[in-house]
Amino acid sequence: MELYKFLPKTNCKKCGKPTCMAFALDLLQGKVKIDDCPPLLEPKYKKQYDTLKELLGAEEGQKKELKIDVDDDLCDGCGICVTVCPVNARYCPPTLSGKAPDYPPEKHQLFQVKGGKCELLNLEYCRRLEAQGRERECRVCETYCPRKAIKIDYV
Amino acid sequence: MKRIPCTGCSLLCDDIIVRSDGLFIDEVIGACLKGKERFDQLSSSNRILSPMIKKNGVLEKCSWEDALEKTSEIIKSSSKPLLYGFSNVSCEAQLKGIELAKVVDGFIDSNSSICQGKVLNIAKNTGITLTTITEIINKADLIVLWGANAAESIPRLLNKILFSRGKFRMTGREIRTLIIIDPVKVASFNVMGVRDIALQIQPNKDLELIRVLKEECCVADSISSEGVAGLDRDDLKRLILNLSEAENGVIFIGQGVLRPQSESNLVGELLELVQMINTKQEKGRISLIMMGGHFNMAGFDHVALSTCGKNGGLQFDKHQLIDTDDNIVSKIDNEDFGCSIIVGTDPISHLPLSLSQKLATKPIIVVDNKKSATTSIADIVLPSAITGIEVPGTAYRLDQVPIELKTILNPPSNIPSDEELLTKIIDKINKS
Numbered sequence: 001m002e003l004y005k006f007l008p009k010t011n012c013k014k015c016g017k018p019t020c021m022a023f024a025l026d027l028l029q030g031k032v033k034i035d036d037c038p039p040l041l042e043p044k045y046k047k048q049y050d051t052l053k054e055l056l057g058a059e060e061g062q063k064k065e066l067k068i069d070v071d072d073d074l075c076d077g078c079g080i081c082v083t084v085c086p087v088n089a090r091y092c093p094p095t096l097s098g099k100a101p102d103y104p105p106e107k108h109q110l111f112q113v114k115g116g117k118c119e120l121l122n123l124e125y126c127r128r129l130e131a132q133g134r135e136r137e138c139r140v141c142e143t144y145c146p147r148k149a150i151k152i153d154y155v
Numbered sequence: 156m157k158r159i160p161c162t163g164c165s166l167l168c169d170d171i172i173v174r175s176d177g178l179f180i181d182e183v184i185g186a187c188l189k190g191k192e193r194f195d196q197l198s199s200s201n202r203i204l205s206p207m208i209k210k211n212g213v214l215e216k217c218s219w220e221d222a223l224e225k226t227s228e229i230i231k232s233s234s235k236p237l238l239y240g241f242s243n244v245s246c247e248a249q250l251k252g253i254e255l256a257k258v259v260d261g262f263i264d265s266n267s268s269i270c271q272g273k274v275l276n277i278a279k280n281t282g283i284t285l286t287t288i289t290e291i292i293n294k295a296d297l298i299v300l301w302g303a304n305a306a307e308s309i310p311r312l313l314n315k316i317l318f319s320r321g322k323f324r325m326t327g328r329e330i331r332t333l334i335i336i337d338p339v340k341v342a343s344f345n346v347m348g349v350r351d352i353a354l355q356i357q358p359n360k361d362l363e364l365i366r367v368l369k370e371e372c373c374v375a376d377s378i379s380s381e382g383v384a385g386l387d388r389d390d391l392k393r394l395i396l397n398l399s400e401a402e403n404g405v406i407f408i409g410q411g412v413l414r415p416q417s418e419s420n421l422v423g424e425l426l427e428l429v430q431m432i433n434t435k436q437e438k439g440r441i442s443l444i445m446m447g448g449h450f451n452m453a454g455f456d457h458v459a460l461s462t463c464g465k466n467g468g469l470q471f472d473k474h475q476l477i478d479t480d481d482n483i484v485s486k487i488d489n490e491d492f493g494c495s496i497i498v499g500t501d502p503i504s505h506l507p508l509s510l511s512q513k514l515a516t517k518p519i520i521v522v523d524n525k526k527s528a529t530t531s532i533a534d535i536v537l538p539s540a541i542t543g544i545e546v547p548g549t550a551y552r553l554d555q556v557p558i559e560l561k562t563i564l565n566p567p568s569n570i571p572s573d574e575e576l577l578t579k580i581i582d583k584i585n586k587s
């Protein structure tokens with residue numbers, strides 16, 4: 001839980017939720033706002049408050065958009081991202097055994113390796129936009145790229 | 156649109172999709188960068204498209220007739236021809252290479268004999284447990300990379316062995332433990348998860364580690380608290396636990412273990428260790444896979460073994476195989492050759508300087524499809540078609556499984572396959 005890390009974690013219940021964890025889950029799903037946690041507004045949590053604001057930037061009008069960057073200079077087309085992305089795994093069966101997906105790509109497919117380099121096909125089915133709960137924090141492609149070529153960012 | 160095997164390295168990935176208009180390759184989908192470069196060779200400026208003979212110190216284009224004439228002349232006038240390479244050609248061409256060696260009473264050896272061939276040689280006495288990539292995908296729960304720079308030498312290997320979800324390992328990555336034993340922090344270290352073990356061993360201490368493991372195998376209590384070879388005691392305990400509890404463990408041995416200068420008994424002791432674990436262990440077994448780089452390095456071992464009963468270093472005399480302990484290194488080092496025929500490899504840049512200098516003192520005939528340091532100093536250069544793209548053939552994957560290579564395009568006019576070219580040389584020599 002990325003968001004939970006930045007809450008006061010005191011379980012003081014002032015927000016009306018039983019625990020900070022419950023609050024974090026609701027925060028993620030947009031049911032509550034950061035300002036609904038009174039202790040967070042205290043000066044000593046200023047830094048965490050700001051971090052949370054940034055993470056949830058989208059809500060604050062200055063809409064932040066998900067961006068997944070693949071650095072062509074670093075990527076060597078190993079195809080690990082193609083295999084590990086859970087969306088690819090669901091819609092492109094060959095990737096289950098580490099094989100390249102079929103071509104032309106299935107409409108949900110997120111990554112493919114073409115011309116020796118990884119290509120991001122479309123972002124809209126990425127779990128960070130589509131999924132609910134914990135799955136929304138997916139970062140496996142970024143985590144397992146041996147070249148550190150993938151960067152997930154909000155701009 | 157069909158899926159074809161890639162000949163970029165010894166993994167021979169058979170899932171590459173190539174789009175072509177019959178003249179050029181438009182798109183390569185699924186291959187890694189190394190594989191893509193292999194396909195790019197087709198129209199690369201580095202490609203050799205005409206036979207060449209050295210005249211007054213410069214290579215000049217010539218006719219096939221002249222080139223073959225001169226080739227046969229050089230081979231016939233020098234005693235003890237040396238044939239070397241053969242790890243980037245099909246098994247069919249390797250077979251012809253052996254036939255040529257027999258015809259000219261030469262010595263033939265492949266790149267394998269200073270790499271993975273050593274393992275097979277030693278395994279004649281100790282035995283060896285092998286496995287296949289498919290079995291790893293479906294069943295492996297422990298992957299050990301020992302001196303094997305997988306992410307760099309065989310780019311898609313980790314993808315297949317570590318991240319795939321096989322029949323009995325549906326959860327894929329989570330159920331597999333990765334252990335890397337390497338003195339340098341290679342790129343593969345970047346895929347480590349929480350349960351994995353990174354063992355950054357001190358350089359050249361592999362043998363020490365193997366000896367300790369052999370002593371301690373299954374009883375890890377007596378490792379001294381300072382650890383071994385720069386490795387932490389707790390990490391070693393976890394290593395032993397993993398090795399002895401794995402249901403389907405695989406050790407990939409790479410250049411760090413196979414390197415030419417490594418202590419002679421390193422491989423032997425490793426094989427003994429694996430055997431020891433397998434005898435003691437009740438749940439499963441540990442297997443080995445050798446990581447040769449060139450796409451058909453394993454092939455020569457099989458071809459030589461099945462035709463001559465020996466996997467490398469074949470010496471012919473009066474058209475008969477004779478017994479010798481020589482390998483390519485000792486042959487060159489002792490300057491025990493009259494000319495060399497290099498097929499599909501670049502020894503001038505791969506071999507240590509002291510050897511390549513000696514190799515360069517005698518006439519060199521090169522069969523290859525691209526320019527290299529070796530072609531630049533050769534006396535005769537004979538171009539051949541690219542196997543797996545322009546001509547078919549058989550190649551052995553790194554797990555010793557034969558794969559049938561396909562073709563996408565026709566070779567340029569006048570460019571024969573390695574197999575055809577070697578046959579022409581044999582014919583020429585037999586005739587004259």
Ligand code: SF4
Binds near residue numbers: 010020
């Ligand atoms: S008000 Fe803030 S600190 Fe208190 S329980 Fe809710 S989230 Fe936690």
Ligand code: SF4
Binds near residue numbers: 118
């Ligand atoms: S995992 Fe990284 S290096 Fe491999 S194909 Fe994807 S982006 Fe490229």
Ligand code: SF4
Binds near residue numbers: 084087125142152
């Ligand atoms: S964040 Fe997850 S779902 Fe999104 S592209 Fe990466 S692996 Fe796929």
Ligand code: SF4
Binds near residue numbers: 164167186310311
């Ligand atoms: S890993 Fe080797 S065989 Fe597979 S695509 Fe890359 S170069 Fe080709």
